Amino acid sequence: MTRTADQTRMGAINTAAAECAVTLPPRELVAPPRYRAVPLTDRKLKIAVLSGGRSTEREVSLKSGRAVAEALRAVGHTVYLADVDPDRLEVLDLPLDMVFIALHGAFGEDGQLQNLLEARGIAYCGSGPEASALAMDKVAAKRRFIEAGVPTPRFDVVTPDRVDDVLRLWSAPAVLKPVAEGSSVDCVVAFDEATLASELRRIADRYGRCLLEEYIEGPELTVGILGEEALPPIQIRTKRGFYDYQAKYVDHDTEYLFDIDLPPSVLDGVRALSVRAHAALGCRDFSRIDWMVDARTHQPYALEANTIPGFTDHSLLPKAAQRAGLSFVELCQRIVTLTCRRADG
Numbered sequence: 001m002t003r004t005a006d007q008t009r010m011g012a013i014n015t016a017a018a019e020c021a022v023t024l025p026p027r028e029l030v031a032p033p034r035y036r037a038v039p040l041t042d043r044k045l046k047i048a049v050l051s052g053g054r055s056t057e058r059e060v061s062l063k064s065g066r067a068v069a070e071a072l073r074a075v076g077h078t079v080y081l082a083d084v085d086p087d088r089l090e091v092l093d094l095p096l097d098m099v100f101i102a103l104h105g106a107f108g109e110d111g112q113l114q115n116l117l118e119a120r121g122i123a124y125c126g127s128g129p130e131a132s133a134l135a136m137d138k139v140a141a142k143r144r145f146i147e148a149g150v151p152t153p154r155f156d157v158v159t160p161d162r163v164d165d166v167l168r169l170w171s172a173p174a175v176l177k178p179v180a181e182g183s184s185v186d187c188v189v190a191f192d193e194a195t196l197a198s199e200l201r202r203i204a205d206r207y208g209r210c211l212l213e214e215y216i217e218g219p220e221l222t223v224g225i226l227g228e229e230a231l232p233p234i235q236i237r238t239k240r241g242f243y244d245y246q247a248k249y250v251d252h253d254t255e256y257l258f259d260i261d262l263p264p265s266v267l268d269g270v271r272a273l274s275v276r277a278h279a280a281l282g283c284r285d286f287s288r289i290d291w292m293v294d295a296r297t298h299q300p301y302a303l304e305a306n307t308i309p310g311f312t313d314h315s316l317l318p319k320a321a322q323r324a325g326l327s328f329v330e331l332c333q334r335i336v337t338l339t340c341r342r343a344d345g
Contacts (some may be wrong), residue, residue: 045077045097045336050113052083055105056185064102064311071332072100086112092120098339099124100332102311109308110136110180123343125335127307131282135305136180138211141281145302148280150273153292153301154214160204163197166212172196173215178207189215213303218295219262223274224309224320225287226331227338230271231320235260256316258323266298277302285338288317 049072051065052058062083069081082091086107092099099122107113111133117124127135134140145152157179158166176199177187186203190196203210224231237255260267274289281287288309293300309317311332321331 043340045340046080046095047072047077047098047100047336048080048082048091048094048096049100049102050082050084050091050108051102052085053103053105053108054085055107056181057104060310060312061102061104061108064104064315067311067313067328068100068102068332071329072336074329075333075336077336089116092117092122096122098122098336098343100336100339101126101308104308104310105181109306123339125339126285127281127283127287131284132307135281135283135287135307138177138179138304139209141305142302144280145277148276150277150280150302151300153216153303156212158200158204158210158212159208160201163201163204167197167200170196170212175213175215176200176203177211177213178203179209179211181207216292216294216301218293219260221260221270221291221293221300222316222320223271223289223291224317225274225278225283225289226317226321226324226326226334227285228275228279230274231317232258232323233260233267233270234258234316234320234323236316254314256319262293262298266293266300270300273300273302277305281305281307283307284342285335286317 049065049069051061051068053061055061065081065083069079072079080091080094080096082088084091084103099117101108101113101124103109103113109132111129111131114124114127114129114132118129126132134144139155139157142152142155153175156166156170172193172195173189173191174196175187175189176196178185181187186206188195188199188203190199200210200212220236221233222236223233235255235257237257239253270291270293274291277289278287283305286309288306290303290306291300292303309315311318311328318328318331322328326334
């Protein structure tokens with residue numbers, strides 16, 4: 001593809017992104033659910049909790065796995081907690097009722113593990129292979145958002161051979177990130193031209209592709225989806241430049257706010273758009289959609305979808321579920337129930 005054709009294609013994509021409005025028909029504006037207590041089922045299951053792996057999110061995944069295993073044991077299930085990777089899957093040879101995936105990043109979140117479980121006929125929680133692969137690829141997900149009328153920041157996809165050309169078209173501030181990494185690994189907000197040039201080249205060289213996004217100044221929100229419903233939105237405040245890996249999993253002064261200083265109509269719109277984004281990617285059971293809201297216009301922009309969000313004490317899906325009335329144990333049990341219902345037909 002020539003440079004002119006590529007620019008024309010990206011221009012069309014970004015025009016479509018800019019035209020996605022937050023205005024929604026009233027039927028799509030859903031109130032956040034308030035869940036009743038989850039009955040602790042008499043059906044005790046044999047569940048493998050898969051965590052660890054080889055991705056850059058390994059340590060977070062191990063923490064998630066331990067927390068989920070403890071919660072499911074509290075309900076009375078027999079739980080096999082396993083640190084797995086593509087060459088260590090012996091736990092799947094056990095007689096299992098289902099698998100609870102707490103494996104973040106490559107292999108666990110990109111559709112590979114889901115394909116393997118499908119082939120073995122083992123029930124598992126969360127999205128299927130196609131939706132997992134689509135959500136893991138931030139570029140593919142953004143294009144699907146645009147098709148579904150979900151606004152997303154203007155963007156470009158930069159390969160090493162395009163860095164110089166792109167730098168003539170973009171200026172700071174801008175956001176740089178790998179196309180298929182999670183937990184803000186190697187995500188950079190470039191506030192000056194020197195950082196933009198050096199980091200764009202570094203990330204493109206390291207990963208082969210770099211997602212370059214328009215910087216949206218304003219509050220950062222995230223919305224968890226459980227079943228087909230949006231949980232209460234959370235605003236994230238960090239003393240760092242943005243919500244990076246340290247702010248997510250290490251810092252103790254990161255703030256998670258449910259009392260958000262935005263008009264109710266904007267928050268209703270973000271919830272409805274989160275459900276739309278979840279459905280557009282084909283996700284199921286649970287996910288988390290991350291947003292930036294323009295401080296001046298209040299226009300929300302979807303950043304990405306997480307099909308296996310964290311289950312640690314810093315994690316956002318459990319915080320949102322707790323706000324809606326579900327303890328961590330009840331959240332894990334509800335996910336098990338959703339999986340069993342689907343497996344039972």
